[in-house]
Amino acid sequence: MPSMKGLGPVSFQGNAVPMPEKAAREEIVSLTVKSKDAESDTDRGIALIHPESCSTWTSALASPLLYLAPARGTDCILTARLDDSAERGCILLDQVQQHNLHLAAFESYDFSLFEPPAEEPFQATELEGEVRLLRGREAGSSGRNEVDATKLRQALSKQLFQRIVAASELVLVHIDGLAIIVRITEVHNLDEEARQEAISYHCYRGLVTPDTIISLVEEGQNHDRKEGAGSLALKADHRRVQLTNNPPRKEADSRATMLDVITADGEEFPVKRKLLRQCISLTHAVRDIEQASVQLESVDTLVFDRVLIYLEAEAAGRAVPDFAVHLLGDLLHAADALGCRSLQDYCRAKLGKLDSAIKPRSFQEVQAHNAAGQCWLCLDGMVLDVTRWLPEHPGGSKIIPAQALDLDCSRFFEVYHSSRESFLYLQEFYIGDLLPQEAVQVPQPEQPSPEFLAQLRAYTTFRVRVDEGSDGKVYKSF
Ligand code: HEM
Numbered sequence: 001m002p003s004m005k006g007l008g009p010v011s012f013q014g015n016a017v018p019m020p021e022k023a024a025r026e027e028i029v030s031l032t033v034k035s036k037d038a039e040s041d042t043d044r045g046i047a048l049i050h051p052e053s054c055s056t057w058t059s060a061l062a063s064p065l066l067y068l069a070p071a072r073g074t075d076c077i078l079t080a081r082l083d084d085s086a087e088r089g090c091i092l093l094d095q096v097q098q099h100n101l102h103l104a105a106f107e108s109y110d111f112s113l114f115e116p117p118a119e120e121p122f123q124a125t126e127l128e129g130e131v132r133l134l135r136g137r138e139a140g141s142s143g144r145n146e147v148d149a150t151k152l153r154q155a156l157s158k159q160l161f162q163r164i165v166a167a168s169e170l171v172l173v174h175i176d177g178l179a180i181i182v183r184i185t186e187v188h189n190l191d192e193e194a195r196q197e198a199i200s201y202h203c204y205r206g207l208v209t210p211d212t213i214i215s216l217v218e219e220g221q222n223h224d225r226k227e228g229a230g231s232l233a234l235k236a237d238h239r240r241v242q243l244t245n246n247p248p249r250k251e252a253d254s255r256a257t258m259l260d261v262i263t264a265d266g267e268e269f270p271v272k273r274k275l276l277r278q279c280i281s282l283t284h285a286v287r288d289i290e291q292a293s294v295q296l297e298s299v300d301t302l303v304f305d306r307v308l309i310y311l312e313a314e315a316a317g318r319a320v321p322d323f324a325v326h327l328l329g330d331l332l333h334a335a336d337a338l339g340c341r342s343l344q345d346y347c348r349a350k351l352g353k354l355d356s357a358i359k360p361r362s363f364q365e366v367q368a369h370n371a372a373g374q375c376w377l378c379l380d381g382m383v384l385d386v387t388r389w390l391p392e393h394p395g396g397s398k399i400i401p402a403q404a405l406d407l408d409c410s411r412f413f414e415v416y417h418s419s420r421e422s423f424l425y426l427q428e429f430y431i432g433d434l435l436p437q438e439a440v441q442v443p444q445p446e447q448p449s450p451e452f453l454a455q456l457r458a459y460t461t462f463r464v465r466v467d468e469g470s471d472g473k474v475y476k477s478f
Contacts, residue, residue: 044159044172049091077205219239219240220240262293263301299333410444
């Protein structure tokens, strides 16, 4: 588990968003709470502040999202986005946020940037939420409102993406015409095995990533486990939600986390699905939790063992072992078979064959590759080569070439993906940014929402951008 040295996502390669400057971290800003009017689904639970209300904070930040702690004691951390629609000096919060943080509208409070613990893992590996109805269909004689747990988990995962959540916090989710309240009952930042080994483990909040496993229970189900938790709920039966399609937690956990990989010579390796996500040829097997095992046709035990050593070192942010040159040929073959780009790059670099795929791109180049039968996408200025992965795309191999070539596909990307899982794959396909003067030429049939763009940009910190006016040779990380 990589440690969380800065706020923001940690990519496959373990890159974390840099921490804000010291001056910004220490600045305390007084903001008046105002209630948000109607809000979009993607904006739900995100506080809005005017960019000029806190210039020290914003100028120091690499990410378009801010994490704020109110000065008064609460475990809840606000995720905020800069938005011109907020008045200067105000912070726009919805009712649920006001409740979670014990803040009242029209009162002023002091806020500072939240700083996560420097040397501990801070990403939430698992969340548990207890579900009840706020409003919508009221249960009839059956006494229950049915909700599909898979759909609810997806909606929650999308809404909580890149937010810091704390135990006891309430989250409001709208699904199928129902307004559902999820009370966060557990947050973990170690997986179960590590929790059992850790001395005096205690966790009450963490950053939600697309890898966070969310489990749900109906309100009242926790009654035996946590004293008192369900007692109020049982009285208000008409608010109860019946979760369908919700496997028992233990079973769901191991199905969701582990995949048995069977090598060409018949050996079986139980591997964390998360570790295999960068092997894009295994996308279907990794995503489909009903699939318990996957057969590798051309990688044998000894080589797969080394692949695992590589993947584990990378995920843990440790140095990758220095594999001897005579092993690199087989390792590169395995990397090709698995579609593992970083391992391919590692082997090629050591064999002296690395030709970096990441470079500035022109729109003409994108069009030419697409005309030649490849599949290059433009997404908010990024160029992504998904040619090899198309047969593995969970949405099918036809829709992307039919709808998304030679235009900016940000809006398609936003509307078609019901969770934020798709973000996890982007780095594998990234082959550079469009030159700034080219990016404006890309047709954009429909604008994505600002919230989606803020999430996407906060996540894609692996991008290398070309400065405006440069000749395309100067790179600047953001
Ligand atoms: C690099 C680009 C892309 C990646 C990494 C990607 C990834 C994914 C993933 C992980 C899923 C399944 C999980 C989810 O719903 O989030 C998915 C589903 C889907 N994707 Fe994509 N996708 C990409 C581009 C696109 C584009 C450009 C389109 C449309 C033009 C598209 C259309 C769909 C559709 C229709 C589904 C099925 C949704 C459903 O079953 O509810 N995808 N994609």
